Structures are given as C-alpha cells and as structure tokens.
Amino acid sequence: MAAPVPNSQQEMRRRNLARVLHAVSEGGPASRAAVAARIGLTRAAVSTLVDELLRAELLVELGPGRPGGVGRPGSALALTDRGPCGVGAEIGVDRLAVCAVDLRGEVRARASAPFGNRGGDPAAAAARLGELVERVTAEVAPEGLRPAGLAVAVPGLIARGTATVVRAPNLGWRGVDLVPLLPAGLPLTVDNEANFGALAELWLGTADAPRDFIHVSAEIGIGGAVVLDGELLRGARGFAGELGHVPVRPEGPRCACGGRGCLEQYAGEEAVLRAAGLPYGDDTGAHVALLADRAAAGDTATRRALRDAGTALGIALAGAVNLLDPRAVVLGGALARLGPWLLPSLERELADRTAAPDAIPELIVSAAGDKGPLLGAAHSVVRAVLDDPLAYGPGQGPAGLRSAAAPV
Amino acid sequence: MAAPVPNSQQEMRRRNLARVLHAVSEGGPASRAAVAARIGLTRAAVSTLVDELLRAELLVELGPGRPGGVGRPGSALALTDRGPCGVGAEIGVDRLAVCAVDLRGEVRARASAPFGNRGGDPAAAAARLGELVERVTAEVAPEGLRPAGLAVAVPGLIARGTATVVRAPNLGWRGVDLVPLLPAGLPLTVDNEANFGALAELWLGTADAPRDFIHVSAEIGIGGAVVLDGELLRGARGFAGELGHVPVRPEGPRCACGGRGCLEQYAGEEAVLRAAGLPYGDDTGAHVALLADRAAAGDTATRRALRDAGTALGIALAGAVNLLDPRAVVLGGALARLGPWLLPSLERELADRTAAPDAIPELIVSAAGDKGPLLGAAHSVVRAVLDDPLAYGPGQGPAGLRSAAAPV
Numbered sequence: 001m002a003a004p005v006p007n008s009q010q011e012m013r014r015r016n017l018a019r020v021l022h023a024v025s026e027g028g029p030a031s032r033a034a035v036a037a038r039i040g041l042t043r044a045a046v047s048t049l050v051d052e053l054l055r056a057e058l059l060v061e062l063g064p065g066r067p068g069g070v071g072r073p074g075s076a077l078a079l080t081d082r083g084p085c086g087v088g089a090e091i092g093v094d095r096l097a098v099c100a101v102d103l104r105g106e107v108r109a110r111a112s113a114p115f116g117n118r119g120g121d122p123a124a125a126a127a128r129l130g131e132l133v134e135r136v137t138a139e140v141a142p143e144g145l146r147p148a149g150l151a152v153a154v155p156g157l158i159a160r161g162t163a164t165v166v167r168a169p170n171l172g173w174r175g176v177d178l179v180p181l182l183p184a185g186l187p188l189t190v191d192n193e194a195n196f197g198a199l200a201e202l203w204l205g206t207a208d209a210p211r212d213f214i215h216v217s218a219e220i221g222i223g224g225a226v227v228l229d230g231e232l233l234r235g236a237r238g239f240a241g242e243l244g245h246v247p248v249r250p251e252g253p254r255c256a257c258g259g260r261g262c263l264e265q266y267a268g269e270e271a272v273l274r275a276a277g278l279p280y281g282d283d284t285g286a287h288v289a290l291l292a293d294r295a296a297a298g299d300t301a302t303r304r305a306l307r308d309a310g311t312a313l314g315i316a317l318a319g320a321v322n323l324l325d326p327r328a329v330v331l332g333g334a335l336a337r338l339g340p341w342l343l344p345s346l347e348r349e350l351a352d353r354t355a356a357p358d359a360i361p362e363l364i365v366s367a368a369g370d371k372g373p374l375l376g377a378a379h380s381v382v383r384a385v386l387d388d389p390l391a392y393g394p395g396q397g398p399a400g401l402r403s404a405a406a407p408v
Numbered sequence: 409m410a411a412p413v414p415n416s417q418q419e420m421r422r423r424n425l426a427r428v429l430h431a432v433s434e435g436g437p438a439s440r441a442a443v444a445a446r447i448g449l450t451r452a453a454v455s456t457l458v459d460e461l462l463r464a465e466l467l468v469e470l471g472p473g474r475p476g477g478v479g480r481p482g483s484a485l486a487l488t489d490r491g492p493c494g495v496g497a498e499i500g501v502d503r504l505a506v507c508a509v510d511l512r513g514e515v516r517a518r519a520s521a522p523f524g525n526r527g528g529d530p531a532a533a534a535a536r537l538g539e540l541v542e543r544v545t546a547e548v549a550p551e552g553l554r555p556a557g558l559a560v561a562v563p564g565l566i567a568r569g570t571a572t573v574v575r576a577p578n579l580g581w582r583g584v585d586l587v588p589l590l591p592a593g594l595p596l597t598v599d600n601e602a603n604f605g606a607l608a609e610l611w612l613g614t615a616d617a618p619r620d621f622i623h624v625s626a627e628i629g630i631g632g633a634v635v636l637d638g639e640l641l642r643g644a645r646g647f648a649g650e651l652g653h654v655p656v657r658p659e660g661p662r663c664a665c666g667g668r669g670c671l672e673q674y675a676g677e678e679a680v681l682r683a684a685g686l687p688y689g690d691d692t693g694a695h696v697a698l699l700a701d702r703a704a705a706g707d708t709a710t711r712r713a714l715r716d717a718g719t720a721l722g723i724a725l726a727g728a729v730n731l732l733d734p735r736a737v738v739l740g741g742a743l744a745r746l747g748p749w750l751l752p753s754l755e756r757e758l759a760d761r762t763a764a765p766d767a768i769p770e771l772i773v774s775a776a777g778d779k780g781p782l783l784g785a786a787h788s789v790v791r792a793v794l795d796d797p798l799a800y801g802p803g804q805g806p807a808g809l810r811s812a813a814a815p816v
C-alpha cells in the first residue's frame with residue numbers, strides 16, 4: 001500500500017519542524033535558504049518553521065545576529081548547545097557507564113564505575129547507575145542542559161517496546177523490568193547493546209558509510225545487529241540480530257541458549273581464551289589485550305585460536321550475508337583490535353561461501369569501537385528530540401509549544 | 409530522519425487515488441462513506457477521488473446505478489473487472505507458465521507448456537514464453553482486459569532493479585538480460601521465484617496472516633525469501649533470501665555456489681533423492697510425488713532421508729530465526745506436501761536452537777503452494793496499477809489522465 005500521508009496540519013507541522021532540525025543536524029549550520037534547499041520546502045515555509053524552533057530554543061543563530069533573537073536573512077542557524085540533552089547508559093559485565101550528549105552531538109559529561117554485574121543483583125546495579133546518571137546531569141545542569149530522556153544499553157535480549165531484560169546470560173538476569181529500578185521522571189528506553197552499537201555506527205559514520213550492514217562485535221558474548229536501509233532490524237519480539245547463536249557446527253559444544261555449536265562457542269571470549277590455553281580471569285577487561293599481546297608476540301596457540309574464531313565468524317557471517325545481502329559487515333569491539341589475526345580466515349570463509357557472485361560485502365572496522373553502545377544510547381535520545389521537537393520545548397516556552405504532547 | 413512528506417499537489421493526489429484503490433482492493437466493495445472511514449479522509453475528498461477513478465474506469469459502481477456512470481451516494485464501489493490486468497510468467501526448469509489476473513485479483517486466463525530449460529537457450533525459452541503471453545492476452549482481450557505489465561519469475565539471482573539473471577544454476581543461465589528477449593511494449597519486471605512466492609503469501613493470505621516471515625520452498629533448489637513488516641527484503645544487490653546457501657555443516661559436500669555443506673546439499677531435491685536411494689530422473693515434476701508415495705508406504709530409507717532434510721532445514725532456519733526474529737516460517741512448494749516426514753525433525757531443531765525464549769516462530773504451510781511464484785508475479789503488476797493509477801488510465805480516457813506519466 002502507498003505510504004500513509006499525514007492527516008492533520010499539526011502532524012504536518014511536527015514533521016516539517018523535524019525535517020528542519022535533521023537538516024541542520026546532518027548538514028551542519030546553514031542559512032534559512034540553505035535549509036530550504038536541503039529539504040525542498042519554500043523559503044517562506046522554512047522561515048516560519050525556523051522562527052518557531054528559535055522561540056523553542058532548539059535552534060540558535062550564529063554570527064553577528066543576537067543569539068536566539070529574531071533572525072536576519074543569511075545568518076547561519078545551528079542546533080543549540082543548551083536545552084535538552086540525551087543521557088546514555090551502559091550496563092556491562094564489570095562496569096557501569098553514563099554520558100550526556102547535547103543536540104549538536106557533543107559529549108558533555110561522562111561517568112563510569114567498576115561494578116561486578118555477573119550474577120549480581122539488578123536492583124543494586126540500577127541504583128548505582130542512577131547515581132551516575134544524577135552525577136552526569138548535575139554536571140551539565142549549570143551549562144543549561146537538561147536530560148530529555150535516558151537510554152540504557154544492556155548485553156541481553158530486551159522485549160520489544162518494553163524495558164524488560166528477558167535474558168542476559170552474562171549478567172545472570174532473566175525477566176528484569178528496569179522501569180521500577182531506574183530514576184523516575186525521565187522517558188526511559190532500554191535496548192540491546194549491540195543494537196545501540198549499530199545505531200552509533202549508522203548515526204556517527206561518514207555520509208558515505210553504508211546504510212545496509214551487519215554489525216558484529218565480540219566481547220564476552222558475540223553481539224550482532226542488522227541495519228537495513230538505514231533502519232535497525234528489531235524483529236517481531238525485539239530479538240533480531242542474535243548472530244552469536246547462529247549454528248556453526250550443529251553437533252558442536254552445548255551453548256547456554258540451549259543449542260549446540262553456536263558461533264559464541266567458537267568466537268566468544270571464553271572459548272577463544274580456552275582454545276589459546278589462557279585462563280579466564282576475573283578482570284574481563286584485560287582479556288582482549290592479553291590475546292592481542294600473545295598473538296603479536298607470535299604465540300602459536302593464540303594465533304591458532306584466533307584463526308579458528310575467524311573461521312567460525314566467517315561461516316556464521318556467510319549464512320547471514322546469503323540471507324540479507326548487506327552492503328557491508330562492520331566489525332566492532334574486540335574484533336577491531338584482534339583483526340590482524342582474525343580477519344584472514346574470516347575473509348576466506350566469506351569469499352568461499354557467499355552464494356552470489358560479486359556480492360561479498362565490504363569489511364569495515366567500526367568507527368565508534370567499544371564506545372558504540374554508550375554513544376548510540378545517548379544519541380537515540382537526541383534523535384527522539386529532533387524527531388519530535390514539539391514535545392521538547394522549554395517549560396517556559398511560547399504557548400504553541402507548551403500545549404504540545406508530553407514526551408512518549 | 410522523519411518520513412518524507414509529498415511535496416506537490418500532484419503527488420498527494422496520486423497517493424490518495426492509490427489509497428482509495430487499495431482500500432477497495434483490500435476491504436472489498438464499499439460505499440464512498442465506508443472508503444472515507446477506511447482511509448481517514450473526508451467524505452468530500454473521497455468523492456472527488458472516486459469520481460476521477462470512475463472516469464478512469466478503474467472503479468465501477470455496483471448495484472442499481474449505471475455501471476461506470478455518475479455515482480449515487482451509498483452505492484457500492486468495486487474495482488473494475490475490465491481494463492488493466494497483470495500478466496505473470498514463470499520460467500521453470502522443465503515448464504513455462506503464464507497467467508493474467510484482473511484488478512480484482514481473479515485469474516482470467518492461464519497457459520503453460522513443457523519446456524526443457526536445464527542448460528537450455530534463454531532466447532528459445534523467452535520466445536516460447538512470449539508466445540504464451542500472446543495467447544493469454546489474446547484470450548482476455550475480448551473481455552476488455554489489456555496487459556498493464558509483464559512480471560517474470562525465474563529460479564535464480566536477479567540483479568536488483570534490472571531484468572538480468574545473474575545466475576540461475578538449475579537453468580544453466582549466467583548473465584542473461586531478458587529485456588531484448590521478451591515481448592517489447594510491456595513494462596517488464598523480473599524477479600526471483602521465491603520472492604514472488606513470498607509476495608503471493610503476503611498479498612493473498614488472510615488479513616491476520618503474519619507480515620514478518622521467512623518463506624522457504626524446496627523444489628529442485630531451495631528457495632528462500634524474507635518479508636519484514638510487510639515488505640520483501642531485497643538486499644543491497646537484490647540477492648537477499650538465499651537460505652539454500654546457508655552453511656549447515658561447514659565441512660560438508662561441495663556446492664555449486666562455491667561453498668561447502670550448504671542447506672541445498674541436504675534438503676534440495678537431488679540430495680534427498682540420493683539419500684533415499686532413488687534415481688534423479690528427467691521428469692522432475694514426479695520427484696516429490698515419488699518421495700511422498702515412498703514415505704507414505706513406510707520406506708525406511710525415504711523416511712530417513714526426509715527426516716535428515718528436515719534436520720538440515722531446522723538448523724539453517726534456526727540461524728535465520730536468531731538473526732531475524734520473524735513472526736512465522738512459511739513452508740511452500742514441496743515442503744508442504746512432504747511435511748509429515750520433514751516437520752518433526754525441523755521443529756525439534758528450531759525449538760532447540762532458537763536463542764530467545766518464547767521466540768520460536770509459528771510454522772505455516774503456504775496458502776498459495778507451488779502456484780505462488782506465478783500468482784505473485786501477476787499480482788505484482790496489479791499492485792503497480794493500484795499504486796499509481798494515474799499511469800494506467802485508458803488511452804481514450806479524460807484529459808486529466810491522458811496527460812499522466814507513462815508506466816515505469
């Protein structure tokens with residue numbers, strides 16, 4: 001069926017305000033005329049929209065004009081570096097982290113703390129995370145920034161449209177609803193860390209970065225996410241992207257998911273350390289560095305373990321590529337750092353097993369790296385503001401904005 | 409970025425005309441008021457659109473009013489059973505088939521002919537197909553139907569947005585552009601048969617049929633297609649859905665695609681016949697019936713072969729399910745007929761290997777069966793008419809339509 005058309009004037013106005021903000025966000029500061037050219041509306045229509053966004057203090061004018069004042073033709077418009085900001089958070093196996101990102105995409109504050117989540121109590125982790133959120137928001141408040149929402153990245157399966165962690169094997173969590181555990185009063189989003197990592201890649205990548213890709217990162221588990229035509233694939237229940245549980249050898253070792261021979265059994269951190277004859281210590285942050293050091297020093301067992309992990313990754317990715325035909329495969333997290341020893345075998349499997357000729361996707365190393373999930377979370381809030389500016393005007397703003405709907 | 413908004417009045421009118429036609433197509437004959445309620449436009453706006461579609465002879469009025477005449481309030485509107493029709497065609501390994509479907513979705517004529525395409529000459533196949541297209545269009549012409557386009561289903565990889573068969577192993581075709589080989593003068597679409605099969609499932613299924621599914625059919629090869637949120641996944645190059653080349657056992661038998669141990673090596677017709685100790689004869693149409701007869705008669709080798717094929721299907725589908733989290737898996741073609749012997753092992757693998765709890769997709773037997781690709785092809789043309797009615801008015805229609813753009 002043809003795409004739906006907005007039915008009301010209000011909805012049309014909301015969309016056009018969002019188009020103006022996105023045009024400035026993606027293309028950088030620009031005059032009214034340049035914004036009009038970018039989005040294909042008339043100069044007059046854009047001027048009206050811009051005036052509204054200036055009054056709402058979401059746009060500001062650069063240059064000689066009074067900042068935030070009545071616009072002069074030709075002066076450049078920019079997103080504000082005050083007002084609503086996105087707060088992102090990450091619950092890792094042994095660490096919690098929070099950051100605040102303004103509408104321009106700048107990280108304005110960060111906080112993190114070691115925290116042993118493995119088998120730990122979700123309430124304790126959430127309470128500590130709440131303290132970090134408070135610290136970060138207090139740090140940016142004097143700069144005129146107020147949180148527009150909180151987005152939390154979790155290494156687990158999140159039921160679509162909820163804040164419930166259905167299963168997070170490496171945390172030992174099952175059926176944990178984060179809503180009652182996290183600070184009230186802020187719109188809350190919870191998503192899989194690999195999903196946020198892939199979104200960071202999409203949003204923070206260069207303009208010519210692919211918009212169809214499989215994102216794979218290996219830390220303690222294997223994180224996977226699929227982006228199709230610039231949209232994250234969520235799946236019917238929110239569980240899409242579980243590349244770590246694609247069968248590689250159907251009669252292989254038993255996996256925590258109930259299957260056998262899943263990718264995680266060959267390319268997860270624990271499996272690679274075991275294959276390399278190295279201990280799985282408590283300091284999980286040191287594992288990747290240990291593997292990289294050993295491999296760089298020429299240790300045969302480590303190199304073989306990484307080569308075999310690359311083979312397993314290549315087999316699983318080949319299946320995914322044959323199903324999805326993506327433009328690229330983006331390697332994040334530890335995969336980027338271990339690339340020299342993983343990539344040759346990975347590339348060979350991908351080349352041998354891709355069914356369509358000339359359809360072998362480009363292999364790209366992640367730009368955001370292991371910061372991806374945290375940045376993606378914070379940016380998801382920023383994008384929610386840009387998508388629906390009517391909902392995020394200042395409390396003391398003009399009547400037209402005060403009457404807008406509350407944030408969803 | 410927020411969805412684009414149509415910029416011109418003309419584009420808005422085109423979309424609204426399409427919405428009216430789709431509302432009548434999907435919901436059945438209805439009054440102007442009912443159509444207005446279905447699509448959320450005002451009664452007055454719908455009346456104007458309907459009048460235009462009546463003049464264009466795409467809608468007709470049922471009931472006591474003069475058919476095609478000036479509308480009376482309350483009389484039911486239906487799609488015409490004359491005017492543009494979709495012509496679908498299928499190039500099989502040993503058979504060619506063509507059908508014509510009117511805007512109401514009724515098959516109005518069919519023709520088919522045995523034709524040995526395996527390793528055959530694409531030009532000869534296309535010439536014979538052209539004769540069948542001519543026969544079918546001649547048969548429906550006296551009923552006032554004229555072809556609006558030709559869509560051809562091919563068991564192979566088609567480069568996205570082209571009519572070029574990049575590779576069709578079972579036909580022995582490689583790099584065949586069908587444009588110069590097929591009848592000129594008709595808008596031509598060429599797509600993979602599994603894609604058209606999946607679209608038929610989507611379009612011809614019941615209203616509560618899932619809109620997120622993996623479609624898998626086994627005939628000579630394994631056909632796969634992915635539908636996400638009611639849209640066929642095409643992939644960056646048009647090669648998505650190649651479930652048949654997902655690795656099942658990475659060290660397994662060599663496959664024509666260059667890989668090893670692909671699903672097709674375990675669940676393709678040739679592999680199953682070999683495992684059952686049956687000959688791979690020239691009459692490929694008889695293979696499935698032979699397997700079904702043997703299995704029904706209790707033949708141990710046949711039952712084991714089918715059970716093993718089900719296991720391989722389950723392993724490959726489990727990987728796909730973990731990646732895509734679809735609502736359902738739809739089994740088409742031979743899989744439906746061999747279900748009793750394939751399904752138990754397939755379901756077991758799927759249940760054991762689906763990573764997320766409670767995320768095992770529903771297994772559904774195809775409604776369209778092995779008619780899916782042909783019907784999907786014909787319906788794709790019908791939907792192109794409904795999507796862009798301005799392009800398909802009668803040559804002798806009113807001026808407003810005569811000036812419309814030519815079909816794409």
